[in-house]
Amino acid sequence: MYCIGKDNFNYKSNMKEDYKFLSDYYKKLMGESYSFEYVKLIKKYCKKNISELNILDMACGTGDFLKKVSKNNRTFGIDNSKQMLQIAKKADPQSKYMKMKMENLNLPVKFDIITCQFDSINHILNFNDWKKVFTKTSLHLKNEGYFLFDFNTLEKFKRIHDKQLIKKIGSDYVIISTEKNKNFCTWKINFFKKIHNNTFALQKESIVEASFPIKKITTFLKKKFLIKKMITQKDRLFVICKKKLD
Secondary structure, eight states, X not given: OOOOOGGGOEEEEEEOOTTTTHHHHHHHHHOSHHHHHHHHHHHHHSOOOSSSOEEEEETOTTOHHHHHHSSSSEEEEEEXXXXXXXXXXXXXXXXXXXXXXXXXXXXXXXXXXXXXXXXXXXXXXXXXXXXXXXXXXXXXXXXXXXXXXXXXXHHHHHHHTTOEEEEEETTEEEEEEEEEETTEEEEEEEEEEEEETTEEEEEEEEEEEEOOOHHHHHHHHHHHEEEEEEEEETXXXXXXXXXXXX
16 A cells, blocks of 8 residues: 655546546556455356356456356356447457346346346345346346346445545555445545656545445345345345246
8 A cells, every 4th residue: 555645746627427547546556356266156056067058147346256257158248338339348258248237137138147247236225126137137047047246235245434545556546435325335446647756636436335234235135035045244244036837
């Protein structure tokens, strides 16, 4: 972690949204541990060899998970960020990637496994749309298919309220601050991209997440799925579900 003094540089400001800038730093900020974690979860709790399966990753980001499983499977990814999909397609040409919101999921394929990783569902701010995601996921799963996702809990939002992370990536700096308001949490992200010497271009993004009581989430999930396992890691909940038979 590095701190930047105000007197050390000049900057120009450019404000945009929707991962236009975060996509450039995403992998270095987030790492790849989640994609490995989901491979382990599928093997352990779904009792499936990851081979010859139809797999969908919703909100697939830069495609790190699908890249790990695309060699021996039929893999698909959807995301609402054009920038993320461009990176994913370049890194993993074997998977099929489409621009689509997960609450609007509509594909002519049924899947053995559907995932929604790295608190992506928290980006949906209305619980009715969470229910749409769960319903459409169920409709797109084969019988005996599994749905795996994780989300930030309300407790996580409380824990990270009014925190700040400052990180150096190459010659650039990223400053992330968090703020909780009711059941929402906002990540305010400032990117200081080095131009030359001590001159940086300031680019900003703001990402909002929502969470809801765990009981409310699981009550609706149980209408569509059998909840096989719930694992808590630092106020993030991993949920492994099996589709109820039609």
